[in-house]
Amino acid sequence: xxxxxxxxxxxxxxxxxxxxxxxxxxxxxxxxxxxxxxxxxxxxxxxxxxxxxxxxxxxxxxxxxxxxxxxxxxxxxxxxxxxxxxxxxxxxxxxxxxxxxxxxxxxxxxxxxxxxxxxxxxxxxxxxxxxxxxxxxxxxxxxxxxxxxxxxxxxxxxxx
Ligand SMILES: [Zn+2]
Ligand SMILES: [Zn+2]
Numbered sequence: 001x002x003x004x005x006x007x008x009x010x011x012x013x014x015x016x017x018x019x020x021x022x023x024x025x026x027x028x029x030x031x032x033x034x035x036x037x038x039x040x041x042x043x044x045x046x047x048x049x050x051x052x053x054x055x056x057x058x059x060x061x062x063x064x065x066x067x068x069x070x071x072x073x074x075x076x077x078x079x080x081x082x083x084x085x086x087x088x089x090x091x092x093x094x095x096x097x098x099x100x101x102x103x104x105x106x107x108x109x110x111x112x113x114x115x116x117x118x119x120x121x122x123x124x125x126x127x128x129x130x131x132x133x134x135x136x137x138x139x140x141x142x143x144x145x146x147x148x149x150x151x152x153x154x155x156x157x158x159x160x
Contacts (some may be wrong), residue, residue, distance in 0.1 A: 026118065028119035029068050032048055032066060038050050039051070041061065041093055042089055044066065046066055046085055047064065047086050048064055049061055050062055056125055056132070056134070056135030056138060057125040057127065057130060058127065059097055059099055059124070059125065059126040059127070061090060061094075062122065063087075063093070063122040064119055065086070065119075065120055068119055069082070070118055070119075071112045071115065071119075072109045072152055073111065073112045075120070077160075080157060083156065084153065086149075087122065087153075090122055094126060099126045099127070101126075104127040105125065105127070106123070106124075106125040106139055106141075107122060107123070107125075108141075108151075108152075109122060109146070111145050111147055122149060125139055
């Protein structure tokens with residue numbers, strides 16, 4: 001693997017989410033308000049789900065808090081139930097879309113600053129075995145820019 005594979009630029013994540021500047025207004029809040037014409041696959045008081053605009057796998061969903069919550073670096077132990085609910089919802093969406101092999105699914109978060117969208121969002125990608133080279137890089141396990149949902153929960157639970 002070339003050096004480039006170990007040091008992706010923040011742009012790789014930005015490109016995966018948008019083609020424009022979204023640092024001024026939160027794009028996900030706009031989506032949740034129905035301002036972007038994006039179809040919500042799930043929406044309740046706590047969490048909502050929609051498809052990623054730039055899918056990195058045949059199934060690529062984003063599960064987000066329905067109310068604006070900052071990125072995973074800003075979370076604390078009190079957010080554990082929220083993150084668990086996001087994960088649970090991601091699994092339900094996969095089931096609804098006939099993805100049953102949960103061993104071939106990736107659930108995770110981009111670690112700041114490797115993301116342009118500050119609204120907390122869980123990436124749900126399946127099947128992992130069909131992800132292309134760039135997607136494997138952007139959503140790479142054990143990298144410093146992507147953490148799995150389990151790793152984030154472990155981190156939050158270990159907080160005082
Ligand atoms: Zn937001
Ligand atoms: Zn992301």
